[in-house]
Amino acid sequence: MTMFDASPRVRDLQQRLTAFMQEHIYPNEAEFQAQVNAGNRWEHVELIEQLKPLAQQQGLWNLFLPPRTDTEGQFGAGLTNLEYATLCEIMGRVWWAPEVFNCNAPDTGNMEVLARYGTKEQQEQWLKPLLAGEIRSSFTMTEPEVASSDATNIQAQIVRDGNEYVVNGHKWWTSGAGDPRCKVTVFMGKNDPSAPKHLQQSMILIPMDAPGVKIERMLTVFGYDDAPHGHAEVTFRDVRVPLSAMLLGEGRGFEIAQGRLGPGRIHHCMRLIGQAERALELMIERSESRVAFGKKLSEQGTVREMIAKSRIEIDQARLLTLHAAHMMDTVGNKAARGQIAAIKVVAPNVALAVIDRAIQVFGGAGVSQDTPLANMYAQARTLRLADGPDAVHLETVAKEEYRSHAPKQAKETVHV
Amino acid sequence: MTMFDASPRVRDLQQRLTAFMQEHIYPNEAEFQAQVNAGNRWEHVELIEQLKPLAQQQGLWNLFLPPRTDTEGQFGAGLTNLEYATLCEIMGRVWWAPEVFNCNAPDTGNMEVLARYGTKEQQEQWLKPLLAGEIRSSFTMTEPEVASSDATNIQAQIVRDGNEYVVNGHKWWTSGAGDPRCKVTVFMGKNDPSAPKHLQQSMILIPMDAPGVKIERMLTVFGYDDAPHGHAEVTFRDVRVPLSAMLLGEGRGFEIAQGRLGPGRIHHCMRLIGQAERALELMIERSESRVAFGKKLSEQGTVREMIAKSRIEIDQARLLTLHAAHMMDTVGNKAARGQIAAIKVVAPNVALAVIDRAIQVFGGAGVSQDTPLANMYAQARTLRLADGPDAVHLETVAKEEYRSHAPKQAKETVHV
């Protein structure tokens, strides 16, 4: 009976990734922000472009594609979800680092969709440049007018007209659309309102420069614009795309969403754990360097309790996430949906709790631009909403739990 | 035995203030932000200046000064802390509204200091224009290099040199210093490092345009700059002020801080309760207008539980704050220090909990610029740090509790 025995290859990747972070990422955090602030905010950051070739040379590139996504073994690194999860955490410690390794959201999810469900032609046009890091992509699903947590509410229309689809819709929280290199979006909309509820929606590929696509404005998250990545409100008015832009087939949007969101959620969770781990480190350092009421903060019982609780919560969140990844690898994304839902609740909430404690230990510096904490908090907070709010995932967990107790004989088994 | 029987005068003020908010403030929330964004951010907002005379005409001006602060009865409205608290909550529902009534922090605290401890000359020079709303002020205490939660750590120096004091220090979180009308700061620093710990610090009045005063930069709070008010990092290099700028006397800084912070904290807490009440209202409205999984959000048990908990927490926080105000009115700020510390912990945490639930009900809109919620959250979060972090106030409550149990005979009394 074993647990977490990383293979030599994975251990090696962990070590080299950690070294890369120490050498190229942490020392450049201020520089990244300076470059963003210096430009017009909505253009690519030179620093990232300089680091990408380094990561590529070191084989720290496109590590995310799991083996079975990639039937021909040609695209990704061939790591399991469990293996990649431990690497994703390391990259996630700095919010802009994953892009350096071509492993950032929403591109990874989009690449996974294209690798898994794309036609040769779609892969040629969009997957190849994405894998090469030459372009970026976005995902357009959420709509301002409806509670998008219930995806059946999505109102955008994809109507066939001869050899084309005509797309109309009002979307927002299109993350990544602020970057001028964002060339394509995976768009979800209804193509058949008369079909059964879960067969009404399709996903389709739309070039961001297609006529009728308009970025209305950039949204802020708390006070951050997250430039140059950004979160856009986008309108689609009579946008025309060829029939070949359809993914998998009409009415199969939910099927793709199901396949796409599992890994995407795991990745988000592992990055959040990386963020929490980082916040804990910062809190520890700060507590060693400040004195109040005659004692270092690190000698005060309540601070030590905050440290201990953070360590425990992070370890539990990580184990739950790795276990979910393992379930995806062994029983499949669908059978693991309860586990995926569970970590999607746990990881952001743990990250928020730990970051919040770190802010408290830092005092005013914690909410300011002088530490990454407030920005980390804002980003983690959105992940209690993005890809489904807590309430929706808790309902999934409850549903699975009732289901697992329905047959009497299943009752006394151990859960892992 | 009675409880909360507002006098006719206070009831009238409550009603008129509520009407003013409905007529002039809520409808102008977008306009306020538009004016800030349109300008260079760091200049006064025309809207505020237009509304101030209206508030003055209606007698909704300078309501904050409690009777005994104001020995000659000439400055304020003569309301007790308990009376003013209910009004402060109403103004606090929109973060920029208190300035319209000349009741915003840190000006109220500074005016209270000047009214209570200022010389005739100091009152003439600074209090009068502040009461008239012609200038603004700031408070410079927190320092980046030390844990300022322990105020004995403050390192800034106030050294007498002939007929002048020479001031040197590095301060930050100087709120309000972004506004060009901010003309004076109440500065805390050490004038005698050899004195007993609580007699080392003094407070002194420094014109913001004095040579040697330099605003180094504006700080952000979760990405917000809170323009035009703002939070500055300020350096003071060999700043010279006349001896008459000293408040109350050398070494009496803690004494003033004690007197200043009590009312200031009550005001912050009541504004936070106003914010929480507002967030609850917004959450209720939203929950009535959105449908997910076949039911309005307002019909879903978990949302209703969030509403109920918010109502209960807000009511408890308000009662605790009003009770603290009542204690200040009846036994004095010093004897009420346990109660003041208690609400300083409760109010921000309750506001954060309620706002956080509201954000969750709003989804993406909740973290964006389309609702006031994210900004409210950011501001409330700073109040778990500003004027003392939670941990410091909890320690005060613990100390008072142990003290109250020390004499055996006090043991069985009812606490209120």
Add this chain to the structure above:
Amino acid sequence: MTMFDASPRVRDLQQRLTAFMQEHIYPNEAEFQAQVNAGNRWEHVELIEQLKPLAQQQGLWNLFLPPRTDTEGQFGAGLTNLEYATLCEIMGRVWWAPEVFNCNAPDTGNMEVLARYGTKEQQEQWLKPLLAGEIRSSFTMTEPEVASSDATNIQAQIVRDGNEYVVNGHKWWTSGAGDPRCKVTVFMGKNDPSAPKHLQQSMILIPMDAPGVKIERMLTVFGYDDAPHGHAEVTFRDVRVPLSAMLLGEGRGFEIAQGRLGPGRIHHCMRLIGQAERALELMIERSESRVAFGKKLSEQGTVREMIAKSRIEIDQARLLTLHAAHMMDTVGNKAARGQIAAIKVVAPNVALAVIDRAIQVFGGAGVSQDTPLANMYAQARTLRLADGPDAVHLETVAKEEYRSHAPKQAKETVHV
């Protein structure tokens, strides 16, 4: 504007009650338990009978009946709910103390029902001996077969047969039925299943020695039997009572329950606050007397935080309860239903939190018979269920909140 100004009469009662507790109750806690354990458990405790005349002589008797319950001013002390609440807390500090003052549940609730809704004859037969402390009573509503939190589920039958009602039912959690002096029960059951839902139930008076009434067994609460008071499972088989035993009229059970439960809940809550206050005191004492890892517990930051949080939570719970009492006094039990529901959630949960912390500070002694803490915990825990579980009260609060926001003009008012 005033808050909590106890009248001289109430202050006097507070002081004399506190003195009585110190002289006669606290020193006898061990003796009480010894007398229970020495006998057959289910007989009256001599100590209580000895103290009752003392309480009567000192005018500390039947303090609970509010003025308007008692139309002729002949039964109770004429105190308002707000006035009595502060006294109820003092008595509640020891769980068996209220009976000494004839102020214990469920007798107070039953006496209130009889005083308010009873006929002269019913008052003569049952209210008089209850007020004299000569007999005890019980309340039979909850049923094991249905979710009694929804009182419309109650299945017991009250069927008219000529000049009598025939009663059949299976009840449990009939508190107080263990005491041999328990002579009468207020019984709730359906007399008209065809009536509208809230008019099906009636309340009727049944002598505990009527043929067909059978105590099946005594229930335990955690491991306690709460002798000699106790909680019984009782069956009623073809029990016959005269028509004159009906309270108020057929189908008016809910109306009575509404009137009965408000004050009963306030009393429970105040006793719980007394319990919490007691637990806090014990925790403080213990923390001063124990040393671990080189420091007194009272010098350890985490213990001090527990003390501070307990103080804050208790004060908030007390204020909320007093406010609810004040609402009952001024706007009536029905209009105050949201406030009553709120404290019914808050008070037990706060008591449990404080007692739990005290147990933790006491270590093993805390869960054993050597402190009252474990018993206090068990009793407080039942009050998250008895008189309605938390969920039902939270729903009431939510309903009131949505109602209060329904008319637009009510929106901006301050809540207290």
Add this chain to the structure above:
Amino acid sequence: MTMFDASPRVRDLQQRLTAFMQEHIYPNEAEFQAQVNAGNRWEHVELIEQLKPLAQQQGLWNLFLPPRTDTEGQFGAGLTNLEYATLCEIMGRVWWAPEVFNCNAPDTGNMEVLARYGTKEQQEQWLKPLLAGEIRSSFTMTEPEVASSDATNIQAQIVRDGNEYVVNGHKWWTSGAGDPRCKVTVFMGKNDPSAPKHLQQSMILIPMDAPGVKIERMLTVFGYDDAPHGHAEVTFRDVRVPLSAMLLGEGRGFEIAQGRLGPGRIHHCMRLIGQAERALELMIERSESRVAFGKKLSEQGTVREMIAKSRIEIDQARLLTLHAAHMMDTVGNKAARGQIAAIKVVAPNVALAVIDRAIQVFGGAGVSQDTPLANMYAQARTLRLADGPDAVHLETVAKEEYRSHAPKQAKETVHV
């Protein structure tokens, strides 16, 4: 990279243990309590004695001893801590079941001590009959007069006098001492007050029938006496044992405690997880069978949220415990002390949270003798105190965390 791949042998044991529980334990829960209540409470329960041979015959006996404890491979089943943990959870689902498999506390811990540190003679005299289930044992460490959470406070004396040790001490929470078959206790006391703090204490074997050993009384836990096992207060007055009764050597008590407590804590935690899992099952069943306000409880959003949270918390607690077991197996009990401390905080708190929710769903039945829930709660509550209170374990976690961050190079590694 793998996770939790149980070997065929362990899978087989899991299945057979589950079957045994379904066939022999669950159907006998009422019978067990009836037999305890029928006798004098403090004698062995016939049911247990009847089931023990069955368990032995099926090879479900003494499964707990890990391989390296048992150098000669002769005593236990040779399962790793990780392997046994999954079995321990199954047995732990009913509190008295582990004894049926000879796997109950404190016997397992004592047997582990004897197997690991005992002399041949000690093993012959005590370990053999313990392994055979012929006798029972207890552990005497905690003392009523001192804060025993700090084990250096232990005051009992073990003084050498010629060929004997003379033992004096006042102990309590000696669990298992109520059982007449309890023949030996592992006693901790000071033999050299002048030695360095962690070398003052020894552990020694004392026959329970030695002159001078007196059970003063049995303690209750929330009203339960936990008969026939029980928790005793025991005095030791001039108890004489031969020198050969010393375990490992004078002054090595802490060394043994360290070795003993790790596995003991893991076992407690796994049993707690079994209890939590059981409570969740009961809650699910109940929620399906009750209707309130027109809907089954299982259809109410707040109940479903309770179910989901319980599932998530249990899964996290189990993974953390299994991970700690795996660390013990791979890096040793000492290096795993942070992980052991973490689960010792998590498991009881999770169990309490889940059981508490189950009680709430059951209503009155939940606190009564009609479900196992209240008893489960009481037992789980003691485990926030027994084997060290939460605060002590949190401090251990904090200490390890600061230690792990001390060397700079360790900073960026992934934690599992």
